[in-house]
Amino acid sequence: MDRSVIYLRTEWDNGSPTYVVTLPDISDEQRRGIEGVVDEEGFVRNGVCWRPAGDAKLYRLFEAVRSIGFDLNFQSDPDGPFNLHRLHLRPETRSRLEQTESFRLDELAGFCPVQAEGEFDGLYFYFRARGAHWRFEAGGDAIGNKCAVWWYEEAWPSPTGFEAGYMSDDDAIQCILKAIDFHRFTDRSRFEKSHPDYERTTLEGWSLGALSLANVLERLSVTAEEVITRLDVYGIERPYFADLELKAIATKTGADQVAANMPGVSPDHTGEDDW
Known part of the structure; x- marks a missing residue:
């Protein structure tokens, strides 16, 4: 019944x-x-x-x-903008959020990690807070077909090493707005290929999790082995998922080599913005 x-x-x-x-x-x-x-x-x-x-x-x-x-x-929520009243915010934070121009919040939710996404200045953004850090990425997309073109990470006060993953709505919004201000008002030239620190910036992006290894290979036109060597030269920490990505890249490279020797079969080439 x-x-x-x-x-x-x-x-x-x-x-x-x-x-x-x-x-x-x-x-x-x-x-x-x-x-x-x-x-x-x-x-x-x-x-x-x-x-x-x-x-x-x-x-x-x-x-x-x-x-x-x-x-x-x-009942299903009607399609429309994210309801900012879902968030518990101090009056001053809410006022600043509502007055931020060219900004739209599509979601803010979760713990370990706290995650948010939306758009500002015509760019998709993704926010993530976990452990003892928070990170903001700009310029990718929600389904991962495009990678970030700019990112910012900052340590979060964390006596136990886990506090960032439990930050409040108010704290998350303040971090997001801080990152947007950094994007708008600070020098972003190191994210451009012509900048002498572009390689280091790109490798740091992989270390932080803003880029995949495939993104790095495409951007720098190097091999996976060269990426690891250059990380060590710069003293940049390998991401915890490095071994998994290296194995996946090796498997794909092997499959591409086989495909290249088969009549009528060409390995896919995926551009930087397509990963």
Whole structure:
């Protein structure tokens, strides 16, 4: 037998949710049963609105409602811009965010890592905070077909080495806006091929995780072995995933060599912006 479904739509106010409820066609007795469960789980009812109070948890409400024969489902959010009221921000941070020109936030969520994406000045951006650092990348795309053309990383106060992955909405927004200011108002020439530090900058991009090894090979026109040698010369730390990427590159190179010797088969060439 199919369960009756209670639908919820979330309304946000500075990071605090209120759930607007649509009940199915049920009896008065069933309605009182639902309301009793909602009260017991610590939600405040106000007409069709349920608001969590204290240590009330939505997952526990889901379980309790299921125990009396109902399901809870969220109504799909309408397409549109990210609702900034989902974020818990100080007034000054919210004001600065809303006044930032040529900027759009598409998502900010998660822990370990905290991640965000959006657009500024016509460029896609990606933000990631984990461990003891946060990083901002500009110029790639959401599906990885294009790699970043600029990035910035900064250490985050982290006595245990994990605090960045738990930063607040307010802290994440401040980091994002700080990186945008750096992009807009500081010298970016080292990210250009004509700059004498372009090679080092590119290798640092791989070390930080802003670029893949394939991106580096394409940009610098070198072999994987030369990348490792140059990392050591510059004293740049190898990324933790280096061995996996080196193995993948070696496998692809071998497959390309085989394909090159087969009539009618050509190895794919993927440009810098296509990785």
